[in-house]
Amino acid sequence: MGLSLRADAQANRDRLLEVAANVFARSGADASLKAIAAEAGVGIGTLYRRFPTRDDLIEAVYRTQTDSLAGTAATLLTAHEPTEALRAWMERFVDYMLTKQGMADALPAILAAHDGLSAHSRVALHxxxxxxxxxxxxxxxxxxxxxxxxxxxxxxxxxxxxxxEHQRELASRLITLLLESLVLGRP
Incomplete structure (x- = not known):
């Protein structure tokens, strides 16, 4: 049985992952880990206890965001009719991919090193x-x-x-075209 983190430790971990995702998106995978810890309101020692290497942090950010995006499908279906839920999910997918740009150089090696991570992500999103x-x-x-x-x-x-990001509006227009091709009664 895995050990669960104390509530404050889990909150620190979650905050670190959220901040790291934003910092990596802004500054790339080589962003300062000390700056990430500071922005998350924790010491660098806390960051290293949770994520001993930069790659561990990047992998955790990637896994967490992928699982979060995949999990939103059910939530969206309870709040919207299916076509609008699909549109909302597609928009979130584009945002998810935009946040991955900062980690783009580091991700191939991390995906290769963490056996099954790529397949897990593909299956979860599918x-x-x-x-x-x-x-x-x-x-x-x-x-x-x-x-x-x-x-x-x-x-x-x-x-x-x-x-x-400056092409985000174009992405939404293309999503509309894609979605219109999926709607019943359209060619």
Missing amino acids: DAVHKLVAAGQEAGTLRRDIDAGDVLMALGGITLITGH
Whole structure:
């Protein structure tokens, strides 16, 4: 059985991951760990106790954000009708990918070093899209021939084309085009 962290230790860990994600997005994977700790309101020793290496921190940020994004599918479906839930998730996916840009140079080595992390991420995101698409199909608003993997590939293409914050509006327009192609009754 794994040990769970005390509430204050868990709060510190969560804050470190949130701050690190923002700092990496702004300044890249080589950002100062001391600055991350300071911005999170903890000492550098606390950061190193939780994440002994920079790669450990980057891996934890990546895993946490991927799992968080995947988990939002169910939440969005309880708050919105399926097509709007899918749109909201797609928008969040683009934002998620934008935050990964700062870690882009470090991620390939980390994904290679952490056996199964890449597959875990791919499966988690695929399952989230599948859940959203299936809900839309069940509601009769989305086409029956949609493949979740295809939707993820299309989203990946959108993020590749619009890979900078100043192109965020373009990403939303492309999401609208993609979503319109998935709606029942459209070509």
